[in-house]
Amino acid sequence: MSERLVVIGADAAGMSAASQARRLRSPEELEIVAFERGHFTSYSACGIPYWVGGDVDTRDELIARTPQEHRARSIDLRMRTEVVQLDVEGRRVRARDLETGEESWTAYDKLVIATGARPVRPELPGIDAVGVHGVQTLDDGQALLDTLRHTRGDRAVVVGAGYIGVEMAEALTNRGYRVTVVNRGPRPMSTLDPDMGALVGDAMVGMGLEMVNDAEVTKILTDDDGRVRAVATDAAEYPADVVVLGIGVRPNTDLARAAGLPLGEHGGLLTDLAMRVRGHDNVWAGGDCVEVLDLVSGRERHIALGTHANKHGQIIGSGVGGDYGTFPGVVGTAVSKVCDLEIARTGLREKDARAAGLQYVTATIESTSRAGYFPGAAPMTVKMLAERRTGRLLGVQIVGREGAAKRVDIAAVALTARMTVDQLTALDLGYAPPFSPVWDPVLNAARKAVTAVRKAG
Incomplete structure (x- = not known):
């Protein structure tokens, strides 16, 4: 017997979920209906500043998949249609056509909420x-x-x-x-x-x-x-x-709140590891409307990033389609830039560590992106937090010029692996003068953090 999946929101999480579910289940097994109130689907919101600034020439370059492409995969995608009411008990949603004003109910067997976030x-x-x-x-x-x-x-x-x-x-x-x-x-x-x-x-x-x-x-x-x-x-x-x-942004969870679904401290939907909304076996949620587990602090956080949304969608689509996947959490990695300045962070800030009840030490170093004598070497500052006594890495922040931001990925991996700063110093990173000093800036900060941990006892 055929089932119906309803998806609210047709960007990263929603359409990743719909597409993955379609890969696993045929149209005869699973009907998929998706509602999107805007004019576009499956696009990079993170790329909007670069399109506005002229680095990206056209809007279409930010679109990964058009409504027509989704429909060609047997997904009933209804554009310019906003879901205005969610009836969890009755397993149905009420949607409004934004062009005509007409409203209608659509029943579902399974539901994906991917309503995103809204600007403050x-x-x-x-x-x-x-x-x-x-x-x-x-x-x-x-x-x-x-x-x-x-x-x-x-x-x-x-x-x-x-x-x-x-x-x-x-x-x-x-x-x-x-x-x-x-x-x-x-x-x-x-x-x-x-x-x-x-x-x-x-x-x-x-x-x-x-x-x-x-x-x-x-x-x-x-x-x-x-x-x-x-x-x-x-x-x-x-x-x-x-x-x-x-x-900034806040989770767009008005529908979920009105329907009585569980929300966290930051207003985002709460899910289990499989991205099911807690207490509702047939309702999933993902993307910017959910809260996720911070693997360093053990607390729930709201982080609006396309990387997470796409992962959520893949996991949700697998669950809807009868497969299995989980999203274990995040370490809070983010990078950005303003002109030629690169900004990166992962893990906890000092106030985050204090709020989590962690005692810590800090280490800050000045370094360069390449060997100091090599042409184009650019300055960067690296700050590292480590747990007192254990030396477990808690967080890293980097501010610098070209070559600075993506170094935070080293720390993101180390945080996920729950490495200590002592273990971090032994990582076998690539070295050549055009790419790094002999001691990469992240490793150099780790060395200083090791000393701080030892001094703190």
Whole structure:
């Protein structure tokens, strides 16, 4: 007897799940219906800042698979259709056609929730003015580009200095805008420890960006025709022809909350290792709408990254299709850049370690991406956290120029393997002067961390 799978959300997690389920089960065995409220499917949201900034030429380059390609694989994909109600007891969803306004119920045997995340949009006067943009979907990116093409001025304000904020600051700089970054914290990149975030802030100022820290936006000022003209804080006004909100994202779980599904501390859906929603054997969830286990701290976290979403989708699709897979958790690895500055982190920050009840030591080193005498050697700073007494690696942060960011992958593997900093120093990494000093910067930081652990007893 045929079953029906309903998928809510047709981007990374949702369509990876649908595609994997289709590989395992034929259309005669499993009918797949997917709902997507936007205009696009299976695209790289992480690539949007680089499309806006001109590094990527066209929108289509960010699309991995079109609706037509999904439909050719016997997936009933319904675009511009938003699920507005979830009836878990009745095993059905109510969806609205956004073009006609018509609504209808669709029954399911199995359900995948992949509703993603939404940009934080504070309730401020003027927040909905023309020229104010969040950037989370391809539709958002297109709307921002349309604004940039029809804006006469060259002043941009980015609100927020996390990953989205610094990436959009670079994109707007590449477009020729004079950029001011307004940040509520004392320094950019709160995902780093304060000392490492300060390095990012200094570098951004050196690039010609105006950094305004410790500033809370109070309202968006508009001109007579409703278009943005400035961003106001308690202390000052910053002229703006365009405003980009880079404050971060939250799990888009309103449907799940209304349906009584379990949510975590950060508002994301809670699942088991097989990505089933806890307490519901026929409901799976993945992507930016879920919380995941942090393998270092043992706590649940919300991390919105396409890498995780695609893995979730593969695991969910395997479960729906009768196979098996699990998602064990993450160590919190992320990389970014602003102009030529590379930023990376994995594992715990100092405040994360304290919150988890861990005692730790730190070690920070200055190094270069290549042998110091080799042309093109670029500086980098590496900070490492290790558990006191045991020496277990807890986290690594890297700020530097070319060749810095991807070195964090060494630490990500070490964290996953629960290695100590002493064991890390013995790793047999590749060496040649064009690629690394004799002691790779990560290994050099590990050596210093070993000394700190021994001194701490």
